Amino acid sequence: MEIGAGVLTTLAATPLSTAMREGAWLYPIVEIVHIAGFAVLVGSVVLFDLRVLGFARNLPVAELGRHLLRWALASLILVIPAGLLLFSAHPVELADNRVFQLKLVLIALAGLNALAFHLLPYRSVAGWDRNYAAPPLARFGAVLSILLWLGVISCGRMLAYV
């Protein structure tokens, strides 16, 4: 605990962290990058999830997945560094903030859910690629994914108020 708190205090005193807190433009610019990134991330994941749930059944799931999920992964190049920079502005307070902690847990659960989806129901996608209902496990994963990402967005937005 002591070591962790020391690292966070040191981080808060770095020139970058100070600039994030005190510069008029830096924080909002980084926040815009964060938002643009997660709009692509959550947008593409949710559109894929809706296809798995049965919307636009004539579109092949595997091809749609190759297109959308590639963009979801690419968006992390914006979302994660921007998130870490936003964190660096107030590391001590945020590390202690229950909503921020919950947000990180939900991000981890959303990642695990995506991994489980690929390792389990997605392996048989050839059998339900077009014009078939996805198996119940795939549909369950899609609903869970939408709920988890909604939770991440809610926690992110709530951070401004708690």
Ligand code: HEM
């Ligand atoms: C992975 C998907 C992520 C999503 C969907 C997400 C979502 C959000 C949302 C909706 C906001 C509020 C934006 C606003 O109020 O204008 C936000 C802000 C923020 N996010 Fe993320 N975020 C993600 C990842 C991360 C990561 C990995 C970190 C850091 C480790 C992080 C740290 C922050 C911080 C510190 C804020 C600023 C809160 C504030 O200024 O009030 N985020 N995020």
